[in-house]
Amino acid sequence: MIQSDRERLQRLSTERKEIASDDGKIKVTVPGTWTKLPELNKQASLQVGNKSTQMYLIVITDTKADLDNFTLEKHHQQTRDRMLQKMKNASDTEPVPLTIDGHPALQDELTGTEKGTNVVFLHTTIDDGDYFQQTLAWTLKSRWEKQNQLLREITRTFHSEK
DSSP: OHHHHHHHHHHHHHOEEEEEOTTSOEEEEEETTOEEOTTSOTTOSEEEEETTTTEEEEEEEEEGGGSSSOOHHHHHHHHHHHHHHHSEEEEEOOOEEEEETTEEEEEEEEEEEETTEEEEEEEEEEEOSSEEEEEEEEEEHHHHHHHHHHHHHHHHTOEEOO
């Protein structure tokens, strides 16, 4: 019995599945062990994670029409600065330009202490035309080295429907 549970967990961790936002417009592809976690952030369009490995990802959608002539760079800097202000002993890396779902994006790492826990966020802003899509993927600082590649992979699977 234990062996079959172990085999099932191993299979789920290597399988991939797509999880969509409630309106079906935002999707990410995650390991089979991940689920929707609606309690992570009430502002987020999509909230997913795996509590047992302490890895999480949320997507927050900002309508460009609601913002005053924001560029990708300005939006990314503002959301990064807001995150850094919330954490103690905060630091960040230089934003790196990339393309996600065919759209320009910026990505950096934010490290600090939030609610007494040392965490690292992979902070990505995607300009998908009418919206800025902010993805925040995170885990414990002690797990970052082992888990950051998976968080980057999941972030790169982001897809939005018009």
